[in-house]
Amino acid sequence: MRVGGLSMAVGVAIALVAPTVADGTEESLAEAVARGRTVYMEQCASCHGVRGDGRGEAAAYLNPPPRNFTTGVYKFRSTMSGQLPTDDDLLRTITIGIAGTSMDRYAELPERDRRALVVYLKSLSPRFDREQASTPIPLPPPRPLTTESAVRGREVYERMQCAACHGDGARGDGPLADDLSDAGGLPIRPADLTRPQLKGGKAPESVYRSVMTGLDGTPMPSYGDSLMPEEAWDLALYILSLSLREGTR
Amino acid sequence: MRHGLGLGVTLALIVGIAPEALLRAYEADPSAGKATVRGQITLRGQATPGERVTVLRDSAFCGETVPSESLLVDRPSRGIAAVVVSLEGVTVGKPFSEERRLALENRACRFSPHVKAIQAGSQLEISNADPVLHNTHIRKSDATFLNVALPPGGKTIRKPLADPGRLDVRCDAHRFMQATIYVFAHPYFSVTDSAGKFELTQVPSGTYQLRVWHETLGMREKTVTVPAQGQTIVNLELDVPN
Numbered sequence: 272m273r274v275g276g277l278s279m280a281v282g283v284a285i286a287l288v289a290p291t292v293a294d295g296t297e298e299s300l301a302e303a304v305a306r307g308r309t310v311y312m313e314q315c316a317s318c319h320g321v322r323g324d325g326r327g328e329a330a331a332y333l334n335p336p337p338r339n340f341t342t343g344v345y346k347f348r349s350t351m352s353g354q355l356p357t358d359d360d361l362l363r364t365i366t367i368g369i370a371g372t373s374m375d376r377y378a379e380l381p382e383r384d385r386r387a388l389v390v391y392l393k394s395l396s397p398r399f400d401r402e403q404a405s406t407p408i409p410l411p412p413p414r415p416l417t418t419e420s421a422v423r424g425r426e427v428y429e430r431m432q433c434a435a436c437h438g439d440g441a442r443g444d445g446p447l448a449d450d451l452s453d454a455g456g457l458p459i460r461p462a463d464l465t466r467p468q469l470k471g472g473k474a475p476e477s478v479y480r481s482v483m484t485g486l487d488g489t490p491m492p493s494y495g496d497s498l499m500p501e502e503a504w505d506l507a508l509y510i511l512s513l514s515l516r517e518g519t520r
Numbered sequence: 521m522r523h524g525l526g527l528g529v530t531l532a533l534i535v536g537i538a539p540e541a542l543l544r545a546y547e548a549d550p551s552a553g554k555a556t557v558r559g560q561i562t563l564r565g566q567a568t569p570g571e572r573v574t575v576l577r578d579s580a581f582c583g584e585t586v587p588s589e590s591l592l593v594d595r596p597s598r599g600i601a602a603v604v605v606s607l608e609g610v611t612v613g614k615p616f617s618e619e620r621r622l623a624l625e626n627r628a629c630r631f632s633p634h635v636k637a638i639q640a641g642s643q644l645e646i647s648n649a650d651p652v653l654h655n656t657h658i659r660k661s662d663a664t665f666l667n668v669a670l671p672p673g674g675k676t677i678r679k680p681l682a683d684p685g686r687l688d689v690r691c692d693a694h695r696f697m698q699a700t701i702y703v704f705a706h707p708y709f710s711v712t713d714s715a716g717k718f719e720l721t722q723v724p725s726g727t728y729q730l731r732v733w734h735e736t737l738g739m740r741e742k743t744v745t746v747p748a749q750g751q752t753i754v755n756l757e758l759d760v761p762n
Binding site for chain 2: 491
């Protein structure tokens, strides 16, 4: 009886999480996991490892190291610090890649395959079964990028002491820059925010999200409890203005 | 479909069900439990002198060194402070305490309190009294629980402590800063005082595991049989790790 109840519960879970694929046909969770696994072994395992633990054959040569999917900890999320990413967050990173790292963009993979990959990645960490699904933080419309917004953003940058890690000129060379480590204890450097590409993507909302939610597994904390949305937008626009300025040199 | 469902069930059984979910939830009964378990946790051998940790960042404010809090030993009795003591296995017992708020302050480049145990469902309130940037970076097992920036003069940040477990609290900006929050799903827990002493009251009769955790000495368990009434004394000696 008990097992029957469990089967039913899992059946409901499948109905809830099974992705609707592009051609409109429903795919069961098991089918999506299986296909995601096939795509993973072809495209991802050489770096991220056959078990998803980030220990693929190429991993030793890569800096930053490939993500370990078994912990369920992800940098680029639309969710609050410590929460699991949404499916769209994982899909976005697979699609656009991570600039300045070995993580390529996989926009050419059919969306059906990318979504199946998301389902497979989630199956690699027990956290996705154990913890509640997360909801994204609110994303109010951005302010326009003007000189005033960038000036206000610079004021936020100073008040929030971003320079402690990222440096006064935002080149990733602040006083703490040499003394930081990631969740695995490996040295990690703050981002050089003047580069034309940021790891989370160059879209203004990506910068906004990284500021508000932090990058889990790294020292970059979330400012969602410290900043009003308009302050965070000003800060995001200031950061984007740095690479624009850099590009026109 | 049948095959898919079977695989789903298997997956759920392998990865989906946390061990704590299989344990019976704690039930409060004000009339349950009349015994007391008390004792002292001591360090075997010589007590090591308190060390100081060199401060590499913000030393103009934090000071050149700060006292190490990683092993606090009472000289005469060798009692160890800040040991988390809990009695595991009580399923029906005393009601939870009224304490449902844990203020964690960043002050003088230290976390205060350094070690704290509290019941699940409490609220964590993190604040920064210092004129320097701190961040409170909390990990649970190998996952991020929370990483929040605490700019000087910023507001108090509130987060729920919903689930039981041990939370490791750090500041990436000041790596010598460390604290522990232990969250319990039952009310039979205590943190030893400066003499290494603890007391657990209103314990129902039964055989339980007395679990002891210290940040540098690790975890120990001892089976304890508690009678219906009176005091049960449990003293434990811990060894300095090699």
